[in-house]
Amino acid sequence: MVSWLGHIRRISLTPGANQALLRKRGFPERDLHAKTSLEMAGGSFIEGFGVAAQSSTAAEATVTLARIDGIRRGFAFEGAAMAMAIRDALPLGHRRHVSDLLEAADDHIYMIHVGVGWSFARLPRPLRRAAAAGLTDPTLTWLALDGYGFHQAFFHTDKYVKRQYIDPDPPVPTNHHPEYAPHAIDQGIGRALWFVAGADPNRAVRLIEAFAPRRHEDLFAGLGLAATYAGGAPPEELAELAERAGRHRAALAQGSVFAAEARARAHIAQPHTETAVRAITGLRVTEAAAIATQSRPSGHTVDGQVAFEVWRRRIMRRWATDDTAADGAGAPSTSRQPSTSRQPDTDGVKDGS
Template sequence: MTAVGSVRRRVFGIAEPRKVFDRPGFAPVAWSRFAPVMESLALGYNVTLEDSAMAVLIPKLEAVDPVLHGFAYEGAAMGLGVLDVIAPGKHRTAAFAAGPGARHMATVYVGFGLALARLRRRPEKYLTQLDPVLGWVVVDGYGFHEGFFARRRSILRQLRPSHLSDTGRELYDQGIGRSLWFSTGADIALVAEAISRFAPGRQVNLWTGTAMACSFAGGTDRAGLEQLCRAAGAHRHRLSWGAAAAAWTRDLAHNPTPHTDLACEVLGEISSSDAARVLEKTRHELVGNPPSASYRTWRETCIPRLLAGTAGRPA
């Protein structure tokens, strides 16, 4: 650890990940269920603040259980994002997403969003540096941070930043939905109750985020996933997208898990490999057509293909 790194960790680091789950509104079971997730993220974040040289950082991230690599890389991107803000000019996070972190692009962008929320920066100002489709995920990370660390403002009072665009508000709520999965300890009844308190127009993106979190991180079984389908009601179709997005993220990282496979089967009635293939094919189509390249277009193009079972066949 460098001397400067020691100061950065002391000022900006996460000293005791366990204490995050002791805050009001977190279910007692949340820590025991998701401790490895939070510990992996905190490790990635803290070691990046200590020394962000890739030759030092990457071996530490790769030493984490492969199932948790996405969270470790998310934490690393959060650390790089902090450095980008306090010592601008190098575009560290964008370079990380395009280079050593490319297999974890989605979680890297989420981590960048966490950093921007932590330092009170407007996330959409940074989109020009990022992938035209996946870059919007920084706003999801921003929303997750607010749902997790500023619960009173974002969930109890249901406030949302006024500076966000229409698409930004959708991704912000998606991040809030992801945070609910972790803070409730994967208690679907508690998630459904929390979402029901929000304005009807916001609920679809909250359910989307919940599905992404449960599909990527796990935390429930087949019966729980079936309960999630029932609880989502009219927003059931967005669960398929959430599960598919998790499958694509894990496929890109080459770290599949049984809980993601099961989530795709139950929430989307499709295999995780087929779901990932739909998303990747569609993303390439959009990147090749810059005027239509956006996260919203990616989602809205993929959902009918997922629901129609067109995986692996011409759309």
């Protein structure tokens, strides 16, 4: 039974359902399938936010969220994490909501980290550290800034997409390697571009091409993640997207691998997930997820480099060099090589943005 306080929290904190509509955001509605896929993601996020806002505990919220259809559940946990992070930042109640949610729903660890980042955009700067306090995994912490970047591009599209704005003083949930923040944010912006483009790969590529070239790799990584996780485009268009990514094809594949692992870990992989992963990477979901888990480092730093970026580089290198294309994926593994001499062959972090 929902308490009166929970009811008040849900009414006062939860965004309106129309915020997820493409027409409301000014994004193109290319066809019914794309529109349904993208608006379902946003609607599920808002639903999850409302559940977490009104629930007494994270465990109670998790029970409710677990009943949501698998295709929508990850987005719902993302929204729930935003709500729990805001509750941690408020002066009322305890400040363990995010950590409790991570404990109750470990299968959704990636989306929870991303959802916490949404709260950074809605909270005053002094409260952001409290919202992020429950994130204790040093490698995954950067996913919060991915969430922040998505929010900014989704809700402030003119500024962050059309004018390619870069935050001069972005929120950073860790004291380790703050110089990496613009890269993590750009990965979130790239993810949002899939929505801004209405799940149209060609339109998304054109949006990326308008950014400074030094930002393209992170943007393509985010695009690959969203195209795989949210869906909305047919396989032949995703295969063309992989070709159009050119020298950043490995980054696009890395984002797709991340999406495969996020859905596989949560046991919510969908037919469109399998289709997208194979179109973009030539791998099955299980193979892509295995690359992600086997490549992941621990800690904040690996040989002086940001562990999260080392993880991404390892995935790109594995994708570019491993002879593990799925049987029947449509092309031999050699076709998966990025079409450039710039191979992702080191664990090093890119030059600063």
